[in-house]
Amino acid sequence: MRGVPTDRRQPPALPVDPHLAVETDGTFAGLLCAYAEGYRRGALPVSVGLIGEPASGALFGDVVRVETEAAVADRVERGLEQLVPGLVGRLRRAVLSERPGIEVAALRLADAVRAEGAAPAEDWTFEPARVVAQWSGRVGREAHRMEAFVRFERHDSGGAETWVATTRPEVHVLPILHPHFEARYPTLAWRIVDVRRGLALVHTPAPDRAPGEPASRIVPAATVGLGDPAPDEAAYQTMWRAYFQAVTIPERRNLKLHLRHVPRRYWPYLTEKQAPGG
Structure with a gap:
């Protein structure tokens, strides 16, 4: 009827299906694609695992493998950021905590925001919002400490100068450290090694990078040639x-x-x- 407003509310929040588990490549983009898959199915998964390491927690169900598609992940990310600016960063940091079940909490919070707007993101009586905020803050604090406590030493690797730092962070902060260190040491070849996870954040100065190659990347630490400490x-x-x-x-x-x-x-x-x- 003309003059009667149309109900434009989003569909209600999705339930968690106890029979649905998904596996992704472990990236945040992969998790966003898992959300898109859950939305398509009309239910969120009860657990999220790595490809090759099936998720646990699903009762008598199949494990669905979700491929990471950049276009899908970008669409979900843009939608969440429009609803609650800063939410994507909060979700990303929380997932880096590696806390069991944090991926499902992130999916539930993302879906609640999609269904109800910004309010659930700041509602600490809503468990997913509370858990995501708690672990996002913890990861952020650990990253801030790493920025202060990383100590580089100069190494010689095949005649090339490399700066190497060894760390053991409680949570997986390497993916969010690169902006700080890229800005601080843009012209140096440096490596930050996370001995707990066997990973290294590797920075290559601009003159040594191939066109289109990122300034920094995370690789298995065993594949990185660190060389020996310089004589001085x-x-x-x-x-x-x-x-x-x-x-x-x-x-x-x-x-x-x-x-x-x-x-x-x-x-x-x-x-x-x-x-x-x-």
């Missing part, structure tokens, strides 16, 4: 430790406060925390 590296590390010792004021030491800002788990990878000759 030990001397520079000794000077760095001497500097920290010189600026320390013993009377103002507060170990409790120090540990709050620099937890002990980072110490094995901080040059200034190593004994001389260690």
Whole structure:
């Protein structure tokens, strides 16, 4: 009837199907494609696993393999970002926490926003929103600490200079570290090695990159030639430790406060925390 407004509300939030599990390539784009597949089926999966490592949790159902399609992932990402600016970044960080079940929480939050608008994203009584916010914040804090605690040492690899840092982050922060370090060290060849996950974030300076090649990429650490420490590296590390010792004021030491800002788990990878000759 003319003059009567049309109901343009989205369909209600999708249920979680206990018989549906999906497997993806493990990328965030793959997860967005899994959401598109769930929307097409009219139900979200109860679990998400890696291709080749089937998801667990589905009852008597088949595992659906979802291929990653850039166009589909981009469409879903744009739609979510229009509904809640910043939500995509929050979801991406949360998924990097590697917490069991976080992918399903991310899918449920994305679908709730699709169905109801922005409100569910800030509703802490809604478990997916609360869990995503919690783990997104934790990943963000870990990335911020990595930006401060990464220590590079100069290596010689086949006559080429390479800067190598070793880390052991609690969560998978390598995918979100590259903007900081690319901006800070754009002209250096550097590698940040995550020994917990056996991965390395590898940066190639512009003159050495092929056309269209990204500035940084994540590869298995075993495939990266790190070379050996440069002959003068030990001397520079000794000077760095001497500097920290010189600026320390013993009377103002507060170990409790120090540990709050620099937890002990980072110490094995901080040059200034190593004994001389260690």
